[in-house]
Amino acid sequence: MYTFDIERPATIAEAVNALGGETMPLSGGQTLIPTLKARLASPDKLVSLAGVSEMQGISLDGGILTIGGTTVHADVATNGSYPALSQLAANIGDPAVRNRGTIGGSIANNDPAACYPAAALASGATIVTNTREIAADDYFLGMFDTALEEGEIVTAVKFPIPEKANYQKFVQPASRFALVGVFVAKTSDGVRVAVTGASNEGVHRWNAAEDALAADFSAAALEGLTVSSDDMISDLHGSPEYRAHLVKVMTARAVSAAS
Amino acid sequence: MTKVTMTINGKSVAGEIEGNTLLSAFLRDDQRLTGTHVGCDTSQCGACVVHVNGRPVKSCTMFAAEAEGAQVSTIEGQANADGSLNVIQQAFQDHHGLQCGFCTPGMVMTTAALLKDNPKPTVDEVREHLEGNICRCTGYHNIVKAIMAASGQDVSAIAAE
Amino acid sequence: MPKDDGIGAATVRREDVRFLTGAGQYTDDIKAYGETAAVFARSTVANGIIKSIDTTAAAAMPGVLAIFTGEDFVEVGGNPAGWLINSRDGTPMHEPKRPVLAHGKVRHVGDAYAAVIAETVEQAKNAAEAIEADIEELEAIVNMKDALAGSNFVHDEIGTNQCFDWGWIEDNREATDAAIKGAHHVTTLELVNNRLVPNAMEPRSSRAEYRAANDEYVLHTTSQNPHLTRLLISAFVLGIPENKLTVIAPDVGGGFGSKIYHYGEEALVLAAAKKLGRPVTWTADRSEAFLTDAHGRDHVTKIELALDEDGNFLAFRTETLANVGAYLSNFATATPTFLHGTLMAGNYTVPNVYVNVKAVFTNTAPVDAYRGAGRPEATYSLERVIDKAAREIGRDPIELRRQNFIKADQYPFASAAGLEYDSGNYDALMDQMEKVADVAGFAERRKASEAKGLLRGFGVNAYIEACGIAPSNLVGVLGSRVGLYDAATVRVNATGNLSVMVGAHSHGQGHETAFPQVVAEMLGIDAAAIDIVHGDTSKIPFGMGTYGSRSLAVCGSAVVRATEKVINKAKKIAAHMLEVSDGDIEFNDGQFSVAGTDKSVSFGDVALKAYIPHEFPLEDIEPGLEETAFYDPANFTYPSGAYCCEVELDPETGKVTVESMTAVDDFGNVINPMIVTGQVHGGLGQGIGQALLENTTYDENGQLLSASYMDYAMPRADDVPFYTVDHSQGNACTHNPLGVKGCGEAGAIGSPPTVVNAVIDAMQSGGKNVTHIDMPVTPHRVWSAMQNA
Incomplete structure (x- = not known):
């Protein structure tokens, strides 16, 4: 790693003040630290968010689950208020990673194979930052790209809890990230289906499936649909056609398992 | 250089660190606790697992500065007070749950965390819990068996020797 | 008693x-006053001409103590090949010099061309990045067939990328050709034995001290054989007298072959320790391990099996391209030849065997022995083609093998591939395997899987291997440059x-x-x-x-x-x-x-x-x-075994899970059954890894795509089942005093074909006429094969 300092502010305001220039926010570090080890980033300062108490914790209010940005995956996994989300969190990385990795870090990084972006997009979550609230539909802009401005940090994510939901992840065998992950959420307003891992465009919704499932929330409703392999990722672990195929399989399984 | 203080295996320690000093490096190089091993750069192998404030973490993927004031437990602090192997360590020896020994500290620390949360895990739960700990020697059979035995469950049905 | x-x-x-x-003490755990760190500057291109290396700026950076380049080692020797192979035409193999640091050319991604010694690792890394190396990238030589056809050479001075063209046994060639030509049935199979990265969990590490008062060196290093390492350094590379060099391999965190060999990093830290008068340690990152540890396997093989109308094996004939990478690692030439070709008669009374192996230089990491070393490649080829033959002629795969087994009363048995097997009883192993694995109950288990929407396959395999390579007098005739x-x-x-x-x-x-x-x-x-x-x-x-x-x-x-x-x-x-x-x-x-x-x-x-x-x-x-x-043993030992496994295959996703794995081995006498069983477990884990997960892929530019655990799938606890291991059917080795045969590699030799045979069986049971699939059998590959069948 290159040389840098670490600053450990106690409030969001202090953290935001400390950012700027060649600084980077440090949340759980489970992606950032390997990146730094590979010398792929050279900040002169990291601003650790771990000590910002305003960004910690989980609360349920009026059917909205608010999760502080520095809440680790392990705490979401054991919360249980939103079972599909807890199940998703319980399968990110491994137990040790889940004790450090945070929802804010994941949402801010928007790795195209990460799990949380699928949950946020399918649930119609709201991304809360130090300056504003952003609807998930407006937040995820593509692979590693989000609506966050320079120096803006994710302080919380608000999840409306759907009637039924489920997340199905088909893992890439080495990294155990999603080769394809599909989050399905059914609410009184309809059905939202978000796909991660599959596309060069990053996390995205599968509108045709949403329409079909809104009419008939069953795996059978998906049978006539096809998923285009255009823009699907091609790598060592799967072709675009395979990923497109898995999107449909995982969606069907998520619908069948939704509760 | 900045100063960091933490409690390691019940002992309060202080040291000088850089911003980029990893907890694993602080343990190994500064504290000379070399039982914590580093086997990869991508936070996957788990040879470096220690407990911070009672939770298992990968010490190669956490800065020492972030452990300021924390309670840290490492493999060197796991044996019983009289120096004998604790229940988990003893089960690993009894069931040949290690060969070259390099991944072993991480396996023991991960097991300790599992059994604290889930004292009687199923075999599937054990295997799932070891997702972040890679062993190249044992094929995992005897590690899983040792963990089941450490949890007090009957392992006689798991193939012998 | x-x-x-x-x-x-x-x-x-x-x-x-x-x-x-x-409390284990591994190389990187050892520290003393005055410790320094070595970091290597490594090529980011697979093939290139080193036009110039400017270390001026790097040398001025904080903490830097010394910088070495290939220029500093032109006067010393190269890291030699330990086994001379002669081609079919009698000419000796090509042996390019393998220098401590690359000089003139870099030949694979990760090839080190300079090294920095600094007070800390991070300072050394900073300086290594600041070395200005002007390297003109050349077209990379990656694919073996292209390497043999082209006029672009890994080593220009050789003028070919073919290291050797070896035939075994050359005198059997005509008879084998004739047997195949006149056979009732010939089964042909083209397959890839996938390249593997050994991945011992402890990365390689070397630490040198120099004691000027006595002109003595001490090298702590991750080695499986410290005396051999010392001999290579003393007699071939640096010329340090053996009695002035102590090599210590302390606790070593796994080897699997990759720590047999002498590597340039060991020589570099010794030279640096003398120059600085301070201890110098180099410890690989995992990413360096992926790029520079000797890899394993990497064979492309065509095998033919000739049978008569009754199913008797008449001949095996193979043509193999064996990748040796950019330089010859110490035993790279023995692995695809005498540790592979000599086993190509398997457990069978087959009268004709002919093996042709062309070893090929490419711009990839050197390839050498990895757990099993040649024998897994032989077993995989044999046991896959036998399985395919059984399907083609409508025979039960166990019965077809039994029919052709060497029988218990035929020992000592002279195999058609030139070895004399001393003891064994393959039918007894197969009997025991069928019993402990409840093979008879498979049909019921298949029904249960199918009720869950999954396909279930059964795979079987018999293997023989050769351990404790010996005697020295024989291996000397065959080209070995060491005693054994x-x-x-x-x-x-x-x-x-x-x-x-x-x-x-x-x-x-x-x-x-x-x-x-x-x-x-x-x-x-x-x-x-x-x-x-x-x-x-x-x-x-x-x-x-x-x-x-x-x-x-x-x-x-x-x-x-x-x-x-x-x-x-x-x-x-x-x-x-x-x-x-x-x-x-x-x-x-x-x-x-x-x-x-x-x-x-x-x-x-x-x-x-x-x-x-x-x-x-x-x-x-x-x-x-x-x-x-x-x-010095009189012969190899010949462990053998009968393995089977059952897999479940999800036809929707292509995912395969190994539901059971049974290994019945003849290891002769057993000293500590707990340890022996553990050795088999480990081999099975690695074999399942090779069969299902581990994929070493270079792109056409020679960049390693699977260069970390993010892309190289290591077997984990939830990728494998509990194993059933049985060594009750031992037949003592007849020529060593303990009657023991060796158990360290068996699991890795016997399991890959077992798994692949089971996957084929599962796909066939789902009505998909897939007759072969290459390892690793990833979900994507299975799905694609079933789509196209």
């Missing part, structure tokens, strides 16, 4: 205590405890526990009184180290011979003490007694007398009780 810590006891391992308490004996010194201390210094190295194999079991059994004393000393050239006799499942069969035999010498001498001392002639002394349970009397002295009494030789017949017997033996 069954001893609870003697031969056959499942004694728990004494070395575990230090590993379980964090091992050595042990048994030192009985005055107070009656023992230090046994061995040439083998334990890095997971449990020698510290198993070897004392042998000595304790022979001497009738507690194993706890016996310590094994290994890994330090200043303490142990010259032995060849640990690889090829040789430790117990070869070094263990040396231990037996040395212990026999100790007993013989001790009998003489006891005879003197008891005032009788040597021939009257009996030795049992640690007591020397006079036959037919109650007169006796204990082993401890004799030991003390040996070192306090008062009233001692010094004219007949020297004082002391310490003996050394070198043991």
